[in-house]
Amino acid sequence: MLQVTCGMFEKNKKVLICQRSAKMKHPMKWEFPGGKIEPEESKEDCLQREIKEELGMIITIDRALNPVEHQ
Numbered sequence: 001m002l003q004v005t006c007g008m009f010e011k012n013k014k015v016l017i018c019q020r021s022a023k024m025k026h027p028m029k030w031e032f033p034g035g036k037i038e039p040e041e042s043k044e045d046c047l048q049r050e051i052k053e054e055l056g057m058i059i060t061i062d063r064a065l066n067p068v069e070h071q
């Protein structure tokens, strides 16, 4: 099973979503920013790393949402 994390950022009743680039897998699709958990990486470390890579932001995590599994 592929394990990924993504972050939801809420401000002024708006939620941030990002659009994948034309060169990525699933080009131009909209997503919550995040990505795959690397071996031996915690969910929190993964999310902080992905947000730094993708958005250049250092974040603190407020709370975890319920995990979702899909096929």
Ligand SMILES: Nc1nc2c([nH]c(=O)n2[C@@H]2O[C@H](COP(=O)(O)OP(=O)(O)OP(=O)(O)O)[C@@H](O)[C@H]2O)c(=O)[nH]1
Pocket (backbone or CB within 6 Å): 004, 005, 006, 025, 026, 030, 031, 032, 033, 034, 035, 036, 037, 050
């Ligand atoms: N980031 C993100 N990924 C999602 C969401 N929903 C969802 O099904 N996914 C899936 O989770 C996986 C995340 O892969 P990714 O390509 O963004 O991860 P990554 O940044 O580690 O990619 P890389 O392999 O190019 O380094 C994709 O298969 C993607 O389709 C979502 O809301 N946000």
